[in-house]
Amino acid sequence: MDQSERHATPPQTTDPRPADPAPVRADHHLAACTQSHPTSRQPRSPTASTIDSPDRTQSNGHAYAAGMTAADCPFCAIARGELSAEVVLETDELIGFLDVRPVFKGHTLIVPRTHVATLTELPTELMTPLLEAGQRMARAVVEALGAQGSFVAMNNVVSQSVPHLHLHVVPRTKGDGLRGFFWPRTKYVDDAERADYAERLRAVL
Numbered sequence: 001m002d003q004s005e006r007h008a009t010p011p012q013t014t015d016p017r018p019a020d021p022a023p024v025r026a027d028h029h030l031a032a033c034t035q036s037h038p039t040s041r042q043p044r045s046p047t048a049s050t051i052d053s054p055d056r057t058q059s060n061g062h063a064y065a066a067g068m069t070a071a072d073c074p075f076c077a078i079a080r081g082e083l084s085a086e087v088v089l090e091t092d093e094l095i096g097f098l099d100v101r102p103v104f105k106g107h108t109l110i111v112p113r114t115h116v117a118t119l120t121e122l123p124t125e126l127m128t129p130l131l132e133a134g135q136r137m138a139r140a141v142v143e144a145l146g147a148q149g150s151f152v153a154m155n156n157v158v159s160q161s162v163p164h165l166h167l168h169v170v171p172r173t174k175g176d177g178l179r180g181f182f183w184p185r186t187k188y189v190d191d192a193e194r195a196d197y198a199e200r201l202r203a204v205l
Helices: 061-065 074-080 124-145 191-204
Strands: 087-090 094-098 108-112 149-153 167-172
Touching: 074 094, 074 108, 087 108, 087 124, 094 124, 108 124, 124 149, 124 167
Parallel strands: none
Antiparallel strands: 087 094, 094 108, 108 167, 149 167
16 A cells, blocks of 8 residues: 555545434524615614624513613614515514524514514504414415415513514425424323412413
């Protein structure tokens, strides 16, 4: 064996099997949502203060929501036209735009123009418009993108990367590989424990 053969790089083999898709977080989009993308608007460029992840170590929703105001909220800036986004839906109360780090292409976020942190703070008069907008988007991803259906979801405080309420509408197709929304299930110890949980909820409703 000569010198070149001793130091030759062994041939690389390629695994023909496709790699498994990485698990996806439903709300993993804060910095990406505020990146500048060309639209018909001429927004200012996002600054560090608008894209830094908010503090999610707060122990309750009120403290969490207090960490961001309309003045420094990236979603409010999009609604005002100060940050660019691929806007796909606009009404007087709401705006819908593409998440630039989508679970699947066409993944849309629908947000109220008014700064509202979570669902518990959403004014009653915006409930129906928000649901109607979600319905329109769920229909649109099927008609425009050929999806078989959709996943419609909302995080409140936990896993909510931007403290401005937003409804996710994600195109879904059977066999699309999405694994990030499979939650572990648990069991009540017995009927008495289940009844106790039900009574605690009824007491505050």
